[in-house]
Amino acid sequence: MVPPWFTVEGGVTHLVGTRCTACRTVYFPPQQGFCRNPHCEGEAMEETRLSRRGTVWSYTNACYAPPEPFVAAQPYTPVTLAAVELADEGIIVLGQVAGLTVEQLEVGMELELTHGPLADGPLVWMWGAAS
Numbered sequence: 615m616v617p618p619w620f621t622v623e624g625g626v627t628h629l630v631g632t633r634c635t636a637c638r639t640v641y642f643p644p645q646q647g648f649c650r651n652p653h654c655e656g657e658a659m660e661e662t663r664l665s666r667r668g669t670v671w672s673y674t675n676a677c678y679a680p681p682e683p684f685v686a687a688q689p690y691t692p693v694t695l696a697a698v699e700l701a702d703e704g705i706i707v708l709g710q711v712a713g714l715t716v717e718q719l720e721v722g723m724e725l726e727l728t729h730g731p732l733a734d735g736p737l738v739w740m741w742g743a744a745s
């Protein structure tokens with residue numbers, strides 16, 4: 615079974631990925647089944663929590679509402695997106711940014727995992743300013 619992408623415990627947000635038990639490659643979003651590393655024949659994945667901090671690799675804003683089923687705020691407010699590099703895992707995780715605009719972001723700055731509500735209510739993980 616594929617685990618949920620994130621969990622919030624005591625107000626602290628964690629991304630949940632999977633790690634190949636043979637070569638230790640980390641996958642996010644979590645995946646099950648065979649390892650995609652071409653040099654690995656592993657077929658077992660274990661759940662793993664990812665680093666809660668990373669550095670901005672790239673960023674942009676989304677000035678147009680994504681198509682349905684995404685539920686956008688009315689009127690639509692542009693959202694900030696960041697691709698954040700997690701050094702320990704060697705992966706880049708794209709996510710929405712809470713509380714920062716593109717003018718406030720720069721490549722290499724540190725962001726920390728947080729969470730916030732989408733326009734239609736559900737809580738999701740987001741990148742936020744590092745405390």
Ligand SMILES: [Zn+2]
Pocket residue numbers: 634635636637638639649650651654655656
């Ligand atoms: Zn592997």
